[in-house]
Amino acid sequence: MTTARLPLFPLNAVLFPGLVLPLNVFEERYRAMMRELLKTDESEPRRFAVVAIRDGHEVAPSAPGMPDGTAAPEPGPTAGFGPEPLTAFHSVGCVADAATIHERPDGSFEVMATGTTRVRLLSVDASGPYLTAEVEELPEETGEGSGALAEGVLRAFRSYQKRLAGARERSLSASDELPDEPSVVSYLVAAAAVLDNPSKQRLLEAPDVAARLREELKLLRSETAVIRHLPSLPATDLTKTPTSPN
Structure with missing residues (x-):
């Protein structure tokens, strides 16, 4: 199994490949x-590992993208995560590749990254200015019947999105271009569905693509049934991801 040591970026969110x-x-x-990632040549991937913070640990102190000016300065790399940071994070995360890292005049950064591969957290090192982790890459097994499951998940997702957004709002239609690769479908739906972090984390940790798709099918059908009995909801843009604060 391939292992690597990468900078670790904990978030109150789950990143998918x-x-x-x-x-x-x-x-x-x-x-x-x-600043350290910027030292890597642009022709090379600027990789860091993203892991979701377990419930009950650090939460973002302010609205997305807005630092809290009244908060006490962070004293070090483990601030908010306790003496054993490994226990504060979920064990499975995702490698992110920073396509752009833009430094603002005030020293903060605007970053655009993309999830690449799933990894398991083996250890966390807090000896430097930021956390690093030894991670091992997790194989992407297909599983049995993933093709048919992906088709079923896409049908269920269309119904779910239509119910969520309201019949008068635009929703996915048969003419919309959607991926047909089962693994891509599994991650797209996992990211786009309005689910809590524990549910998303379970999907990220699924042993193979088919298992993830089966779980999504159950979740989508359950959520759609609930929405059907609720009053009309405002349109929701399922593909728009808010900027995550650190």
């Missing part, structure tokens, strides 16, 4: 990480 991750970086520990 193939999905875009915009970041607004203002804490000093993550600024230091971005």
Whole structure:
């Protein structure tokens, strides 16, 4: 199994392979990480690992993208994560490749990254200015019947989105271009469905693509049934990801 040591960026969100991750970086520990990543030549991937923070641990102190000016300065790389940061994070995360890292005049960074491969967290090192982790890459097994499952998930997702957005709003139609690769479908739907972080984390950790698709089918049918009995909801843009604060 391939292992690597990468900078570690914990978030109150789950990143999936193939999905875009915009970041607004203002804490000093993550600024230091971005300054280090900028030393990597643009022709090489600027990789870091993203892991979701377990419920009950650090939460973003302010609205997305807006630093809290009244908050106490972060004292170090483990701030908010306790003496054993490994226990504060979910064990499976995703490698992110920073396509653009833009430093603002105030020293904060605007970053656009993309999820690439799933990894398992083996250890966390807090000896530097930011956390690093030893991770091992997880294989992407297809599983049995993934093709038919992907078709079923896309049908269920269309119904789910239509119910969520309202019949008068635009929703996916048969003419819309959608991926047909089962693994891509599994991650796209996992990211786009309005689910809590524990549900998304379970989907990320699924042992293979077919298992992830089966779980999504159950979740989508369940969520669609609930929405059907609710009053009309405002249109929701399922493909728009808010900027994640650090």
